[in-house]
Amino acid sequence: MTAASVPVHPPAPGARIEINGLSKVFGDFRAVDNLSFVVEPGRVTGFLGPNGAGKTTTLRMLLGLIRPTEGTATINGQPYASLPDPMQTVGSALEATNFHPGRTGRDHLRVIAAASKVPDARVDELLELVGIAAAAKKRAGAYSLGMRQRLGLAAALLGDPRVLILDEPANGLDPEGIRWLRGFLRHLSSEGKTILISSHMLSEVEQTVDDVVIIANGRLVRQGSIGELHGARRSLVRTTDAPRLARALSDAGHAVQQTGNDSLEVTGDDPRHIGDTALAIGLPIYELRESKSDLEDMFFELTSAPENRNRNLGDGTPPPSFDVQQGGGQ
Numbered sequence: 001m002t003a004a005s006v007p008v009h010p011p012a013p014g015a016r017i018e019i020n021g022l023s024k025v026f027g028d029f030r031a032v033d034n035l036s037f038v039v040e041p042g043r044v045t046g047f048l049g050p051n052g053a054g055k056t057t058t059l060r061m062l063l064g065l066i067r068p069t070e071g072t073a074t075i076n077g078q079p080y081a082s083l084p085d086p087m088q089t090v091g092s093a094l095e096a097t098n099f100h101p102g103r104t105g106r107d108h109l110r111v112i113a114a115a116s117k118v119p120d121a122r123v124d125e126l127l128e129l130v131g132i133a134a135a136a137k138k139r140a141g142a143y144s145l146g147m148r149q150r151l152g153l154a155a156a157l158l159g160d161p162r163v164l165i166l167d168e169p170a171n172g173l174d175p176e177g178i179r180w181l182r183g184f185l186r187h188l189s190s191e192g193k194t195i196l197i198s199s200h201m202l203s204e205v206e207q208t209v210d211d212v213v214i215i216a217n218g219r220l221v222r223q224g225s226i227g228e229l230h231g232a233r234r235s236l237v238r239t240t241d242a243p244r245l246a247r248a249l250s251d252a253g254h255a256v257q258q259t260g261n262d263s264l265e266v267t268g269d270d271p272r273h274i275g276d277t278a279l280a281i282g283l284p285i286y287e288l289r290e291s292k293s294d295l296e297d298m299f300f301e302l303t304s305a306p307e308n309r310n311r312n313l314g315d316g317t318p319p320p321s322f323d324v325q326q327g328g329g330q
């Protein structure tokens with residue numbers, strides 16, 4: 001099933017997510033610390049941070065599953081618990097592990113659908129849409145993690161919600177599954193839906209998202225469009241006479257920095273122009289590649305920082321388990 005075959009519903013007007021001064025303290029541990037950001041409709045927003053950064057805790061507060069210590073989290077201007085039509089407003093899939101293992105995928109959806117007065121026809125439509133119709137009558141306990149992710153996504157979409165919140169949706173998907181998810185989410189956002197997906201891996205969601213919100217240690221680190229945060233394109237080039245190539249590139253108007261005896265870094269240019277310039281002055285090129293962006297460097301530093309790793313050990317309290325659900329509950 002491709003994203004192009006998503007059934008046509010009248011586009012739902014978007015709903016904004018607003019997180020304002022949000023904090024959550026467990027005992028003496030501040031899991032989320034004065035966090036503020038906005039998620040706009042019609043865009044896919046990646047909520048990124050290393051393991052233990054506080055992403056799931058933030059999403060649980062947003063979905064009314066746990067109470068904030070301070071601050072507010074609203075969807076379309078209201079806390080989850082006050083939404084007049086939660087099922088049509090928000091669909092969510094937190095950790096994809098808590099299915100009744102003996103129940104079929106289809107029955108899992110039918111139970112949720114019945115509780116929310118969604119017709120069974122919608123269940124079958126969604127099974128088809130997320131690509132697990134062939135396994136609909138198999139026990140969910142026998143599903144792979146990737147299939148459970150798809151089932152969770154189907155559950156989240158039952159009410160055709162305006163906002164979709166997915167915790168680590170790419171977890172367990174193979175490269176083909178990740179590509180499928182990308183097309184699927186981009187299609188939903190093009191209908192005007194607000195999509196918030198968390199991930200601890202930038203590379204997993206980088207090509208899917210329009211905007212990113214990056215947190216570490218429960219605090220906001222950066223927020224912006226993926227284009228803004230990527231910064232200028234940079235290329236690394238190795239040749240036999242780096243100073244000569246640097247002069248030629250500089251004369252051609254490129255920003256160049258010599259980074260080693262035989263290497264240069266060129267900012268903001270198409271790598272083909274670098275190759276053409278080298279060819280024009282008869283220099284061989286031994287290596288020419290795009291270097292990692294500022295965003296990737298920053299994310300790598302964040303995820304490899306010792307203080308973040310230590311924090312990931314937590315306070316010995318195992319993290320709670322989560323159900324796949326439509327928005328909030330308790």
Ligand SMILES: Nc1ncnc2c1ncn2[C@@H]1O[C@H](COP(=O)(O)OP(=O)(O)OP(=O)(O)O)[C@@H](O)[C@H]1O
Pocket residue numbers: 026029031049050051052053054055056057058199200311312313314315317318319320
């Ligand atoms: N109920 C709880 N009691 C105590 N500590 C908790 C509780 N829930 C979460 N934590 C701690 O809060 C921190 C943030 O956890 P959270 O699950 O929100 O992180 P995350 O960014 O979602 O990480 P991951 O990418 O690993 O899912 C972790 O150190 C975690 O152990």
